[in-house]
Amino acid sequence: MYLESTREIHLASRPVGLPTAANFELITVPVRPLQAGEVLIKNLWMSVDPYMRGRMMDRESYVPPYKLQEALEGGAVGEVVESRSETIKVGDLVLHQLGWREHAVAPAASVQKIDARQAPPQAFLGVLGMTGMTAWAGLTRIAELKAGETVFVSAASGAVGAVAVQIAKQMGARVVASVGSDEKAAWLREIGADAVINYRTAGDLTAALRAAAPEGINVYFENVGGAHLEAALNVMKPFGRVIMCGMIEVYNATEPPKGPSNLAQVIGKRIKLQGMIVSDHFGAYPEFLKQVGGWLAAGKIQTRETVREGLDNAPDAFIGLFRGDNTGKMLVKLA
Amino acid sequence: MYLESTREIHLASRPVGLPTAANFELITVPVRPLQAGEVLIKNLWMSVDPYMRGRMMDRESYVPPYKLQEALEGGAVGEVVESRSETIKVGDLVLHQLGWREHAVAPAASVQKIDARQAPPQAFLGVLGMTGMTAWAGLTRIAELKAGETVFVSAASGAVGAVAVQIAKQMGARVVASVGSDEKAAWLREIGADAVINYRTAGDLTAALRAAAPEGINVYFENVGGAHLEAALNVMKPFGRVIMCGMIEVYNATEPPKGPSNLAQVIGKRIKLQGMIVSDHFGAYPEFLKQVGGWLAAGKIQTRETVREGLDNAPDAFIGLFRGDNTGKMLVKLA
Incomplete structure (x- = not known):
C-alpha cells in the first residue's frame, strides 16, 4: 500500500456572508485500499473558484451542495501513484474533480489524462481547463x-x-x-x-x-x-x-x-x-483545446497565476477570491 | 376638398409618473389639401398601448419620442375618404400609424389595406395586428x-x-x-x-x-x-x-x-x-396571419375588447391601461 493516511479540507459549517477560516477544517483521514479500476492520485495543484461558494449553500442547484463534515470537491491535477486500472498508469498526470485533498482515490474512468508537453499541468485548471x-x-x-x-x-x-x-x-x-x-x-x-x-x-x-x-x-x-x-x-x-x-x-x-x-x-x-x-459545453472541448491551445502555444495568450502553497492555505486562497487577491488564476500548489 | 378641419390629441406636457388628463390636449386643426400619392383617412378605431408611455419621455429609444405640442401617433384603422393614389382608393379600409386623430393625411405607401371579410376592422389593431x-x-x-x-x-x-x-x-x-x-x-x-x-x-x-x-x-x-x-x-x-x-x-x-x-x-x-x-418580426406577418387568422376563424381564439367612445376619451383610455381598466384590447371608437 502506497500510503496509509492523507489530509483533506472538510466543510465544517455553511458560510453566512463572506466565508471565514472557521467554515473549513483540515482533517487527516485513512486512505482505503484501491478497488479494481481505481487509481490513487497524489494531487499537485488544486483550483479554487468562485462558483464553489454556491455549493457551500444548502440549496438545489445545477450541482449538488457540498455536504457538511465531508471533503470539498473541485478541479485538481495530480500524478497517479498507484493504479488498479488498465488505462491509467502510475506516473500519468490526470485532471479530476477531487481537489481539496492531498491524495484522492478515484475510478480511472472519472479522470482525464493530460499532456504535460502541451502546457504545465496547472494550465489544465486555468487557460486550458x-x-x-x-x-x-x-x-x-x-x-x-x-x-x-x-x-x-x-x-x-x-x-x-x-x-x-x-x-x-x-x-x-x-x-x-x-x-x-x-x-x-x-x-x-x-x-x-x-x-x-x-x-x-x-x-x-x-x-x-x-x-x-x-x-x-x-x-x-x-x-x-x-x-x-x-x-x-x-x-x-x-x-x-x-x-x-x-x-x-x-x-x-x-x-x-x-x-x-x-x-x-x-x-x-x-x-x-x-x-x-x-x-454544458464539454462536448466542444477538442475544438476549444485546438483553438485556445494554439493561441497559447503561439504566445498570443498570456496567463498569470496567483499561487498559495499547501493544503492548509486552500481556505484562505478561496476566501481571497472575494477580496480580489488574485491576478489571473488562483491556485493552490499541493506538492 | 373633403373637409376643412379635424381634431387631434397633442402631447401638452411630458408625464411624470402616471399620466394625467393635463398631459393631453384636444386640438382642432386644418386639413391640408392632398398631394400626389396621398390619401385622406377617416379613422374608425385607434389603439392605445402601454409602449406609448415610453414615447412620451424625451429619451433615445427604438422609436423617436413624441414631440410636445404635436399630435401623438399610434395604430389606427380607417376608411379612405379622398385619394390621390393609384393603389389606395376611396372606400378602402386601411391600417396605419396616424392614430390619436379623427382624420389623417398619409402617403398611400405608408398605409396597409385590410380585408374586412377576414375579421372586423378593429381586429387589425388587436389579435390580427x-x-x-x-x-x-x-x-x-x-x-x-x-x-x-x-x-x-x-x-x-x-x-x-x-x-x-x-x-x-x-x-x-x-x-x-x-x-x-x-x-x-x-x-x-x-x-x-x-x-x-x-x-x-x-x-x-x-x-x-x-x-x-x-x-x-x-x-x-x-x-x-x-x-x-x-x-x-x-x-x-x-x-x-x-x-x-x-x-x-x-x-x-x-x-x-x-x-x-x-x-x-x-x-x-x-x-x-x-x-x-x-x-423586428414584421417580415413574418403573412405566416402569422395564416396561423393566427386560421385559429381565429375556427373559433379557437376568443377576443374581448374594452371600448371607449370618441377622441375626447382617448387620453383616459390610455391612462386606464395602467389602472387595469381593460379586459382584452383597449380601443377607442372614433366613428
Whole structure:
C-alpha cells in the first residue's frame, strides 16, 4: 500500500456572508485500499473558484451542495501513484474533480489524462481547463461574438476574465476591461485590452464605460453583477448579448441583492441575457483545446497565476477570491 | 376638398409618473389639401398601448419620442375618404400609424389595406395586428415554445397576454396566467388557461406560481416586471426562456425601480432573457396571419375588447391601461 493516511479540507459549517477560516477544517483521514479500476492520485495543484461558494449553500442547484463534515470537491491535477486500472498508469498526470485533498482515490474512468508537453499541468485548471473553456464558450457559443464588435469584460483580471479579454482580441473585437486596482489595469493593458476601467476609483461606472466605448458595447461578459451589469445595460447597443457567467458581488450577500434598476432596457434594445455553465459545453472541448491551445502555444495568450502553497492555505486562497487577491488564476500548489 | 378641419390629441406636457388628463390636449386643426400619392383617412378605431408611455419621455429609444405640442401617433384603422393614389382608393379600409386623430393625411405607401371579410376592422389593431403578432412572435420566435412545456403569462387579460395564453394552448403548452381581478381570472379560465393567479390577492407570488406549476415553468411571457419576474425566475426550470415584452409596472416609475433580486439564478439555470420589439418580426406577418387568422376563424381564439367612445376619451383610455381598466384590447371608437 502506497500510503496509509492523507489530509483533506472538510466543510465544517455553511458560510453566512463572506466565508471565514472557521467554515473549513483540515482533517487527516485513512486512505482505503484501491478497488479494481481505481487509481490513487497524489494531487499537485488544486483550483479554487468562485462558483464553489454556491455549493457551500444548502440549496438545489445545477450541482449538488457540498455536504457538511465531508471533503470539498473541485478541479485538481495530480500524478497517479498507484493504479488498479488498465488505462491509467502510475506516473500519468490526470485532471479530476477531487481537489481539496492531498491524495484522492478515484475510478480511472472519472479522470482525464493530460499532456504535460502541451502546457504545465496547472494550465489544465486555468487557460486550458474549465476557466479558459468558460471564457471561450461564453464568447463563441453564447454571445456569438463577431469581429469588429466591442466587448466589455468585468473581473477582467480574474481567471475567466483575463482569458476572455484575450480570446475576444484574437476574435477581432475591441475590448473594454474592468478591474479593481491600477496594478491589474496595467496588466490588462499589457495583454491587449483597448481600454481599462478601475471600478474602485472610476466613480460613475456608466459614465466610465461610455467614455471607454463611446459607440456602445455589443457584448458584456458578466462576472460581477450589481453596478457592472447596470452600466453594461445602459451602454449596450441594440441586439447586444450578455454572457451571464458569474456574479461574484452577490455570492456572499446576506440580504437579497438589488437587481439592475434598468432591466427594462432589455426590451427596447432587444438585449439577450443568457446564463451559462461550462459543463454544458464539454462536448466542444477538442475544438476549444485546438483553438485556445494554439493561441497559447503561439504566445498570443498570456496567463498569470496567483499561487498559495499547501493544503492548509486552500481556505484562505478561496476566501481571497472575494477580496480580489488574485491576478489571473488562483491556485493552490499541493506538492 | 373633403373637409376643412379635424381634431387631434397633442402631447401638452411630458408625464411624470402616471399620466394625467393635463398631459393631453384636444386640438382642432386644418386639413391640408392632398398631394400626389396621398390619401385622406377617416379613422374608425385607434389603439392605445402601454409602449406609448415610453414615447412620451424625451429619451433615445427604438422609436423617436413624441414631440410636445404635436399630435401623438399610434395604430389606427380607417376608411379612405379622398385619394390621390393609384393603389389606395376611396372606400378602402386601411391600417396605419396616424392614430390619436379623427382624420389623417398619409402617403398611400405608408398605409396597409385590410380585408374586412377576414375579421372586423378593429381586429387589425388587436389579435390580427401588432398585439397578436407580439404574442405570436414572442412564443414562436423568441421562446421557441414546444408542445408539453409550461408557460407563465403575466398581464394575461391584457391585449397581448390574452392572445399569448391562447396561442400557447394551441401550440400544446400548459398555461399559467396572472391577472388582477377575479372577474378577469374567470375569463382566462374560459379561454383555456390551465391555472390562473390573481396577483392582487395571491400573497407570495412565488408560492402561488409554484402551486400552479409544481414542476416549474419553461417559458415566461413578461409584460409586468417587478415581483412577477422575480417569481418567474424562482420557479423557472433549467434552460427556461423569458420573453421580455413589457414591464408595465415600471413605465410610470419616478424612482429607479427595483430589479429582480434573484437574477443570479439565470446563471445556474441557464435561463435566456430576450428583449423583443414586434417590428423586428414584421417580415413574418403573412405566416402569422395564416396561423393566427386560421385559429381565429375556427373559433379557437376568443377576443374581448374594452371600448371607449370618441377622441375626447382617448387620453383616459390610455391612462386606464395602467389602472387595469381593460379586459382584452383597449380601443377607442372614433366613428
